[in-house]
Amino acid sequence: MRQPRLFRSASFKLAALYVILFAVSVTVLAAVVYVISTTALDRQTRLRIYSEAKELAVDYDTGGMHKMLADIRARQLGRLVGGLDYTVFDRRGARIYGTLPHPPNHPGWNRMQGPPDGDEAPGHLEQLVVYAIPLGHDGWLMVGDDIGKVQRVGRLIMTTFGWALLVMLTLAVVGGMALSAAFLGRIDSITRTAEAIIGGDIRRRMPLRGIDDDIDRLSTTLNRMLDRISGLMETLHQVSSDIAHDLRTPLSRMRHILDEARHSAQTTDEYAQAIDRALQQNDAILETFAAILRIAQIESGSRRANFQAVDLCQLAQSISQTYGPVAEDAGCHLTVQTVPTSAFQGDRELLTQMLVNLIENAICHAGTGTTIAVSVTHSTQGPVLRVADNGPGIPENERQAVLRRFYRLERSRTTPGSGLGLSLVAAIVELHGADLTLEDNRPGLSVIVQFHALADNTQVSRFRSSSSNGSGTLELAT
Numbered sequence: 001m002r003q004p005r006l007f008r009s010a011s012f013k014l015a016a017l018y019v020i021l022f023a024v025s026v027t028v029l030a031a032v033v034y035v036i037s038t039t040a041l042d043r044q045t046r047l048r049i050y051s052e053a054k055e056l057a058v059d060y061d062t063g064g065m066h067k068m069l070a071d072i073r074a075r076q077l078g079r080l081v082g083g084l085d086y087t088v089f090d091r092r093g094a095r096i097y098g099t100l101p102h103p104p105n106h107p108g109w110n111r112m113q114g115p116p117d118g119d120e121a122p123g124h125l126e127q128l129v130v131y132a133i134p135l136g137h138d139g140w141l142m143v144g145d146d147i148g149k150v151q152r153v154g155r156l157i158m159t160t161f162g163w164a165l166l167v168m169l170t171l172a173v174v175g176g177m178a179l180s181a182a183f184l185g186r187i188d189s190i191t192r193t194a195e196a197i198i199g200g201d202i203r204r205r206m207p208l209r210g211i212d213d214d215i216d217r218l219s220t221t222l223n224r225m226l227d228r229i230s231g232l233m234e235t236l237h238q239v240s241s242d243i244a245h246d247l248r249t250p251l252s253r254m255r256h257i258l259d260e261a262r263h264s265a266q267t268t269d270e271y272a273q274a275i276d277r278a279l280q281q282n283d284a285i286l287e288t289f290a291a292i293l294r295i296a297q298i299e300s301g302s303r304r305a306n307f308q309a310v311d312l313c314q315l316a317q318s319i320s321q322t323y324g325p326v327a328e329d330a331g332c333h334l335t336v337q338t339v340p341t342s343a344f345q346g347d348r349e350l351l352t353q354m355l356v357n358l359i360e361n362a363i364c365h366a367g368t369g370t371t372i373a374v375s376v377t378h379s380t381q382g383p384v385l386r387v388a389d390n391g392p393g394i395p396e397n398e399r400q401a402v403l404r405r406f407y408r409l410e411r412s413r414t415t416p417g418s419g420l421g422l423s424l425v426a427a428i429v430e431l432h433g434a435d436l437t438l439e440d441n442r443p444g445l446s447v448i449v450q451f452h453a454l455a456d457n458t459q460v461s462r463f464r465s466s467s468s469n470g471s472g473t474l475e476l477a478t
Helices: 010-077 148-198 214-264 268-299 302-306 312-329 348-366 421-431
Strands: 085-090 095-097 108-114 126-134 139-146 308-310 333-338 344-346 371-378 383-389 435-440 445-450 462-466 471-475
Touching: 010 085, 010 095, 010 126, 010 139, 010 148, 085 126, 108 139, 126 148, 139 148, 148 214, 214 268, 308 348, 312 333, 312 348, 312 371, 312 383, 344 348, 348 371, 348 383, 348 421, 348 445, 421 435
Parallel strands: 333 371, 435 462
Antiparallel strands: 085 095, 085 139, 108 126, 126 139, 308 344, 371 383, 383 445, 435 445, 462 471
């Protein structure tokens, strides 16, 4: 027969295990208390019997049988139920005084039964422990007490612990069932949410009770995981749409060029010109795919194996010298200013690509007559790279979006570019565990990359946008 679901739950099994361990602990405690209590009572009883027997033996030695019997009678004048038993036998085994049935088998301690004295159950004899002392040639002195009292105390202890154990076990089982039912209710709620998510409702989240227990912490972690998955799915959807949109234009142009050459070209030169134009469109497509693959490679983290000590000052000066003439040809002015900074671990090739992208982005979008300033400074955390221009800049509400793949401020997409430049920068910054900040240069845009001088560079990278009116933070995936 299949057990009810409640009894098969992990919480109930865990509660049952604790109940068993608790029951064993109580049983062991009861045994220890029983042994200690009965041993102490037995020792106390024997000490009392022994002391009484020795005192009467001294009376016999000093005053003979007559004095000893007188002392025994005096002691029993105020006898209460449960008092000591005194019995004297002569040398032939005849009882001189008392109620014990027969003389002892040997001196010292003996066990025997005697007539009931009123504290036994009906029909039961008194269970005695007896101390026997020989009285020279006159016989035996026997002093005993009811050892059943010790046994009854022991039984009382065990009975008390038994009832207490029964009550506690009952409460524990009921409490375990109640806790298991509550636990199952929360698990069922999480299961229903998971089933809904599997069914396609990706926006559902695990319920929280706000008590910060293990299940709440697990649910919080699962919700963060679901948020991450949702973000990745949205990014994948956006990237797929952007790829289709961005590749459609060059492919359409290529087809138009080839179709036009097929129907209109008359000479070899016209065909060659058409092929060159088609190759340009093809190269743009290949560059887009190369950028996508490069970003994916960077985000995989495999390039960390190439990390080595990098001098950011030397790198900035070298690239700025190379791109100075390029900026002048575009009508811009490129400056560089560096101060000595500590080296950090990084991929020199990727850092070169990052700085090149930032400079080219400024040249492309800042416009003619602008100044592009590259600087390297030092902070308490490590080197700081800054690329600033005095062009039109980026609106505050667009600064988070420009880091997305294929996102372009120019909605018409008529100018060259794929919208992957800053996405590649963000991926490189994230790989190096740095912080990327886009700020208003008033006018223009200031891109700040805060590196960390630690060897592993495993810090979480962040994108921050700020302005005079407020600031926002976008945490990139690690």
